Amino acid sequence: xxxxxxxxxxxxxIAKQIEENPLSIPQMIHREPLHYNDDRIGxxxxxxxxxxxxxxxxxxxxxxxxSKYFYIILTYGNRHGGAAELTKKFCDDCxxxxxxxNVIQMVDNWLPGxxxxxxxxIDKNVxxxxxxxxxxxxxxxxxxxxxxxxxxxxxxxxxxxxNQTVPGLWQHLFRITDNCIGCGICQKVCPSASIRxxxxxxxxxxGNCQTCLACVHACPQKAIALTVPEKNPxxxxxxxxxxxxxxxxxxxxxxxx
Ligand SMILES: Cc1cc2nc3c(=O)[nH]c(=O)nc-3n(C[C@H](O)[C@H](O)[C@H](O)COP(=O)(O)O)c2cc1C
Numbered sequence: 001x002x003x004x005x006x007x008x009x010x011x012x013x014i015a016k017q018i019e020e021n022p023l024s025i026p027q028m029i030h031r032e033p034l035h036y037n038d039d040r041i042g043x044x045x046x047x048x049x050x051x052x053x054x055x056x057x058x059x060x061x062x063x064x065x066x067s068k069y070f071y072i073i074l075t076y077g078n079r080h081g082g083a084a085e086l087t088k089k090f091c092d093d094c095x096x097x098x099x100x101x102n103v104i105q106m107v108d109n110w111l112p113g114x115x116x117x118x119x120x121x122i123d124k125n126v127x128x129x130x131x132x133x134x135x136x137x138x139x140x141x142x143x144x145x146x147x148x149x150x151x152x153x154x155x156x157x158x159x160x161x162x163n164q165t166v167p168g169l170w171q172h173l174f175r176i177t178d179n180c181i182g183c184g185i186c187q188k189v190c191p192s193a194s195i196r197x198x199x200x201x202x203x204x205x206x207g208n209c210q211t212c213l214a215c216v217h218a219c220p221q222k223a224i225a226l227t228v229p230e231k232n233p234x235x236x237x238x239x240x241x242x243x244x245x246x247x248x249x250x251x252x253x254x255x256x257x
Contacts, residue, residue, distance in 0.1 A: 001038040001067075003028060005045045005056050005191070006250055007212030009239030010075045010106040015044040016241075017130055018073070018137065024250040025059045026191035034063050040140070041067040046212070047074050047103075049162070050081030050155050052090065053210050055191060060094050069140045071100035073133060077108020077119070081158060082151035088144050100136060102145045104129045109213055109237050112228050116235035171206035172227060174216065179223035185244070186215035186224060191251040195224075214251060218244060 002022040004015035015022035022044070045056045052060070052074075072091070074083050084101045091098045106126055107119045136143065174195075182200035187193075194209040195202055202215075202224070216224045217236045225233065238244065 001036060001040070002042040002044065003059070004043070004250075005053055005059075005210075005212075006242075006247065007046065007191075007210075007214040008107075008109045008217050008237050009242030009247060010109070011044045011046050011073075012246060012250060013239045013241045014073055014075060014104060014106075014130060014133075015042075018042065018044070018134060025056055026251050026253065029055065029059050029062070035066070036063060037066040039067065040069045040071070040137075041065050042071045042073065042137075044073045044075065046109075047076045047080060047083040047087075048211065049158060050079075050083045051086050053212065055210050057090060060091065060096060065096060069099050070097060071137060072098055072102075074101070074103045075106050076103055077106060077110060077114065079154055080105075080151065081155040082147040084145040085147040085152075086155070098144065099140070099142050100144075102133050102136065102143070104133060107237055107239070109217060111213060111216065111226060111230045111232075113231065115232035116237040117232060120237065168206075169228070170211050171209055173209070173211055174204050175225045175227050176202045176204060177223050177225055179221040180219075181221055181223070183220065185218050185220065185248075187254065188248045188252045189214040189218045189244075190253065193253040214247060218247060 002015055002019040003025050004011050004022045005025045006012040045052055072087060080103045084103055088098055105124045108114045180202050182197060184197045186195045186202050187197050192208040192210050195204050195215050217238060
C-alpha cells in the first residue's frame with residue numbers, strides 16, 4: 001500500500017514506479033477507514049520548505065498505519081535541508097515508526113526560485129536514484145537518509161528568512177489575471193479545493209491552500225501569477241511521464257468536475 005501527494009507529477013511518477021496503483025492522499029484523506037494494515041506501507045511526497053506539505057502531515061496524524069515496514073520517499077528539487085530528519089521527528093511525534101526514509105532529487109518546481117526551462121535541462125540522475133531506492137525497498141532495508149550539519153544550518157537559515165516574510169504571505173501567493181478563460185483546469189488539479197470557477201472565472205480561496213503550485217503549472221493560459229517575483233513567468237512544468245488527467249485524478253476535489 002502506497003500513498004502519495006503531488007502538485008506537478010514528480011512524486012506520482014516515483015510512486016507509480018514503486019507500486020502499480022498508488023493512492024492519492026487528497027482523495028484518501030476524506031475516506032474511511034482511518035486504519036490501514038498492510039505488509040508494507042509507504043508515502044511519497046514532495047518537500048515544501050524542507051518539510052512535508054500540511055495535508056500529508058494531516059494524513060499521517062489522522063490515520064493509523066499498521067505495518068511491518070513503513071517507508072517514506074521525499075522528492076525535492078535543490079536543497080533538502082535535512083528533510084529526512086525533520087520528517088522522522090514529525091513521525092516519531094505521531095507515534096509512527098519509520099523503517100526507511102530516503103530523498104530523491106528531481107526538477108525543482110518552485111517558481112520563485114527556479115526557471116522551469118533551465119530545470120528541465122539539468123540531468124539529476126533520477127532513474128539511478130530511483131533504481132537504488134527500489135532495490136532498498138525490495139530487501140526492506142532499514143535506513144533513514146543521513147543529514148549533515150550543513151543541511152541543518154540550511155534549514156535554520158530558511159526558518160530565519162521565513163520569520164522575516166509578511167505573515168500569511170503563503171496563503172496569498174496567487175493572483176488570477178485577465179488571461180483566465182474559465183477552462184476550470186486549475187479547479188480540477190487543486191488538491192484542497194482552494195480554487196474554484198465562479199461566473200466562468202477562477203477564484204482563489206486562501207486558508208487551506210497547500211501551495212503545491214499545481215494550478216499555476218497546469219494553467220494553459222498562464223493566467224495564474226504569483227504575488228512574489230518568478231524566475232520565468234513563461235515557463236511551467238509537469239513531470240514528463242505524467243499526464244494532466246493523472247494530476248486531475250489525483251487531486252480533483254469536485255466529483256462532477
Ligand atoms: C511550496 C514549495 C516548497 C518547496 N520547497 C522545497 C525545498 O525546501 N527544497 C527543495 O529542494 N525543493 C523544494 N520544492 C520543490 C519540490 O519539492 C520538488 O520540485 C518536488 O519534486 C515536486 O513534487 P511534485 O511534482 O510531486 O509536486 C518546493 C516546491 C514547492 C511548491
